[in-house]
Structure formats: structure tokens, C-alpha cells
Amino acid sequence: MSAKRIIMHIDLDSFFVSVERKFDPSLIGKPVLIGGAADRGVVASCSYEARKFGIHSAMPMKQAMRLCPHAIIVRGAHGRYSEASAEVTEIIRQSVPLYQKTSVDEFYIDYTGMDRFHNCYQHASEVRQRVIRETGLPISFGMSSGKTVAKMATNQAKPNGQLYIPHGKEKAFLAPLNINKIPGLGESTAAKLYPYGIEKIGDLQRTNLKFLETILGKYGRFLWDKANGIDEGEVVSASERKSISTEHTFHANISDRQKIETILVSMTEELASKLRRENKLASCLAIKVRYANFETHTQQEKIALTAAEHILIPGVKNLLTSAWNSNRPIRLIGVRLSNLCSGLYQINLFEDNEERIKLYQAMDKINFKFGEKTVCRAAGMEIGTRNFNPFMRG
Template identity: 50%
Template sequence: MQIPQRYIAHFDLDSFFVSVEVLNNPDLKDKPVLVGGSAERGVVAACSYAARKFGIHSAMPMKKAMQLCPQAIIVRGTRGEYSRFSRWVTDIIAAKAPLFEKASIDEFYIDLTGMDKYFDVFKWTIALREEIIEKTGLPISFALATNKMIAKIATDQAKPNGYIFIQPGMEKEFLAPLPVNKIPGVGEHTFIHLKEMGINAIGDILNYSAAEMEKRLGKWGADLWTKAQGLHFSEVHPYHEAKSISTENTFEENKTDMAFLLSELVRMTEKVAYELRQDEKLAGCMAVKIRYPDFETTSRQTTINYTFRDDELIPVAMDLFHKLYRKGQPVRLLGVRLSELTNHAIQGSLFDDGAKKNNLYKAIDDVKNKFGKSLLQKARTVKITDKEKGR
């Protein structure tokens, strides 16, 4: 049986955070805009194309960016809006695409393999892009290719706000003239090493055999050689909106003590946030559930800025609890659920001290993984015995 030709589209919302800010404030159009933290200690989460002309890029300290472009406009960022627009685009794609993966808040892969029997896949992809632009007002670029790697690299070539189709069989020719660091995973150290080998463009890799590349760079060298051929076999992982992480606790005795209930709420939120980080996911929706002794069960949920951080989730859980709880009523069961999960790759972590905070959570999780989850807890969740109280 003949294997069907693979067709993978990669969609990427252009300068997503800036685009959302411009839609909400048209006065920012065509100006050097920096989205992120404060001028003194913040980091650039995103920048407009007008700002990039000055050499500014994401993850750059805001202080340095302002030195490069003193007239740049700093926007603190409205992350709730980014989540809303991301969901809007996701809904449009979900209504049309046979199989898609949400790689991040502003990036999608669509698998159209086998669909060429029924329609022109390139025309279909163009029509989807036009629908997204028409409905949301957001600029979006895409590339259609035979695998995820080629599609992602080609999308960068199509920007800003354009599209490209790398025809089957043209992968190697497309890649050959591009700088070798266009291959995902080629970092600064590897880039320097490759240049020392005389490899500046992707096509230069093919001057070596796979065995030679492996000898020089180990398994990564052989992998680079394969990628330079235009070969990549990663699958599009289906996006499941309904996937969630939850925990709940049915108490042995009905509880009315508010301090205990809030302590338990914090503990459970910490638990689901930890599981979220272990799965390298972010949540866009949170819910709290309460069951009373008569088995009446109520729940309340709210959309949130995509996050995996305890300090951002706990206040939301508290707010939901207070809106839901019938004061003075004993509680039989308490539950917390996170849903609308998406992949970890999100630029929102670059706002203010986000990167430092993420590193802190990583360090905490490393300790939990090594010595047990209960070793590090929020102070309010630690149960103190009567003997300890008397010390």
C-alpha cells in the first residue's frame, strides 16, 4: 500500500503580544513597541517589527532595549487579552482542522495528510489564514511542508504576515542556503563549533557524511545531518481541550473551620500546579468544587492567564472559594481543577521577574522530586500539633 504524502502546516501569530496591543490601541501601529516589564528591571517579552530594526529582540533586558531605541513605547502587557485571543484563534482552527496541535499560545501545527484526495491543501490553508485574519484582526503567517521542522523554519521565512509552500521533494533545496542555526536546537555553542568546521549554511552539513558528523558531535551530529536532508519524523500531537488536572479531598468529618478549609485549598492548588509543571503544561482555566453534607455539590470556574505558578493560581482559587462557599455551612468535600491546558512554550514567562520566578519553581520542584513532595510546603498548609504549639 502506498504511503500518503505528508502535509503539515505551521501557523504562527506574528509578534502576537504586540499585535494584540495594537488592536486594543491603534495609536501603537507602526511604532517601536516593547511589551514586557519595567524599564529598569524588566525583560522584553515581545517587540514590534519597528523595534526590531534597532536590534531589539525578545528576552533582552528592557534597559538595554531602551538604550538601543530611547523612543520605544513600553506596554506592560494585558495577559488576559492574550489568553482570550489565543482561544479565539484555537476555536477557529478547531472548527476546520482535521488534526491540530497547539504548540504554544501563538503557534499551531495542522496535519493535512491524506486530505489532498479531497481538496487542494494549499488553497485550504490560505483560506483558513484569511478567516483567522478576518475574524480576529491578527496578522498570522504559515508554511505548508512535508514535516513539522520544515514548516516551522519556512514560517520564519514567510514573516511578516505571509505564507509559503515548500513542495514535496524541495526540502533540501529550501534548507541549503539558510544559516545553520535556523535548525531548531542549534544553540550558540553548537553554532560556533559548526562554523569552526566550515559549516555556515545548512547545505554545508552535506559536505560531511553522517558518520563524520557523529564523530565530531556525537548523536546530535548524526541528527543534524538527517535534518539537513530535510527529514523529520515528529508527529502532530492532537490538541484536547477537555484535558485537565484535578484533585479533591473528602473529609472524614465535615469541616467548618475556615482556616483549615483555606489551608486545604492552598495545599491542593500547590499539588495540581506541581503536576502541571511536571507535565510541562500551562492552564487557562481554574475551577473549585464544594460538596456539602447533604451531597449537594457546587462548582465555579473562571478563565485565567495561562500559568503554572502557585502564586498566580492560589489567589484565583481563594476568590472562587469565597464566591462559592455558603458561610457557616460544613463542608464534606473540596476540590480544585485546572483545565484548558497548553504546552509550556509561552513568552508570557518573560514579563517582569517571570524568568527568575520560573527558575525558583524549578528549584523547588527539583527538591520535591528528590526528597518528596511534602518537604517544601506553603507555611499556611503545615499542620502544627498541640505539642509544637506549646514550644
């Protein structure tokens, strides 16, 4: 019998604001906006005091100042955030056997099996207190049997708190929460569910799986699993991962190049965002094409180190051109990014103007925080990228 999984999720509260407050304590307790110029810039991060006015990251600074005219604008400093993140990472590295850094201010830790030797929740509490003591930064964590519930527990524990959801209690914890609390569930999906009276996660738990798949396709299964606390996602050490990939199997063999290209672009965007969340860059790009007769071909090329769609997507299109044969229907396609190494590629919310950020927002439904979690580049707009659901994989 396998050991019960014990997963901890850590998130540094209002990370950029908290770092700035260490250097300028007069900012404590005040509405603070981190970002660019007041006329055309955008909000990279904001304090909880500012959020009470409806302000959120990636909002135009002009709009934020209309909502809260007395807010204090601070021009961000990349170096400070990198140093603070490195401090926290080193404490975690020294304290636990296996962790995954998914952004500049977010981590997963796998305690599975350690309950034979330690009280895992107590140990996690001690790690949190050490971070607070040694860095002066507020931090929250959630602990449960899987990554999704642990992350949602963290969100409920904020600000500066901690929450443990025991095995068997996941569904009861999730049930009263609004469906928009599920990570990755965007406004458009919520809008499809609300008319059926599905507003709380408990409603999703009681909904027939076949019905969900009817209105949402394979994404319905993904949501149903999340609503029921089912998440087998592993905590993967970034140092161990040498490549990331995703595949899509068609229900019927396909010869429509436009549709194939659309899906390849969407998969590339998904993988690029994962790279940025993990502080990774790729130097090799490949696509896999499996034809109707199950013959499989791989096309690949070396590229400059990157995690940017505007570089990766043209490469994917070129590889498809090399592999394309209009007389051979395709059964499966895949994208792989490999030869990974540590490094940052990020859209600079401190420098980009409002118009560019609006374009990024329109093309990516995941609202990343500044750093690795940032708004995606608007690649693939001309071919309707978002008609493809990145969770619909074979």
C-alpha cells in the same frame, strides 16, 4: 503505500504587540516593547520595528531602551492574549480535522490524506485569511512534508506571509539558510560547527554523518536529519495526549548516582518545557529504572498539578532515592509525566526582574516567547545539568 505527509505550521506574528495594537491603533508602525518596568523589567515581546534595533524577547528593558530610546513600553495584559489565542484556536478547530497547539500563538495542522479531496495549500490560505478577517491579527504559515521544514518555511514567510515547500524540494529550500535557522540548534553547537566550515544548512547536508556524530554525538544524527528535511514527528492533538515521557539508555551499565541524577534532572526540564508549550499540567510523576539484568522498576507519586521544574525536580530526586541500590548497575532510566490536563504554568515576564530572567536564560538554551514558550527555570545548576543533551535518548 502511505500517503504523502502534508504539514502546516502557523505562527501569529508579534502576537502580543499585534493584540495591543488592536486596542490602541496609535501603536501601529512604531517600535513597541511589551513587558515590565523600564528600570528592572525585561522585554516579553517586541514589534518588528523594535527588532530592527537589535531588541529581542527576554532582553533587559534598560538595554532595550538604550538601543531604541523612542520605543514605547506597554505593560502586558494576560487576559487579552488568552482571549485572542482562544479565538484563533476556535477558528482552527472548526476548519481542520487534526491540529496541535504548541504555544499561545503557534499551531501545527496535519493535512495528510486531504489532498484527495482538497487543494491543501488553498485551504490553508483560506484558514489564514479567515483568522486575519475575524480576529484582525497578522498570521504567517509554512507548509511542507514535516514539522521542521514547515516551521522554517513560516519563519521565512514572516511577517504576515505564507510559503509552501513541495515534496522533493525540502533540501533545496534549506540549503542556503544559515545553520542557526534550524530550530533547537543553539549558539554553542553552531560554534562547534563553524570552525569546520559548516555555516549553511547545505554544508550540513554535504557533511559525512559519521563525522557529525564524532563531534556532536547522537545529536549529530538529529542535526543531519533536520538539514536533510527528515522529520517524522507527528501532529498530536493535545486532547489525546495523556502522558509524556523520555528515556535514556547507557552505552555501558552505570552506578554513578551523580551522573544518573544529572540526566534525570535534564530530562525532567525537557518534559516540563513541553508541557508548557502544550498548555498542559501533570499530576503524576514517575521514573523508570532498568537494571543491568534487564529487571525494570517504576517509582511514581501523585503531585499537585504543575509544569514547573522547581516542583518536579525534587520529586524526581526523591523517586531516585527510593529506587537506588548502589550494588545494582543501571542500564536505562526514564521520566514520565502523566494524568495531564489543560492549564497554564508560566514564568511571568511582566513581573520577574532582570536578574531572575538572566538566571533562566543561562540554564535554558531554548528562547521561548512569552506564554508557554518562556525561559526555563534554572533547576539543576548545582549538578551541571547542561552536560546532558536532551536529544541523546536510547
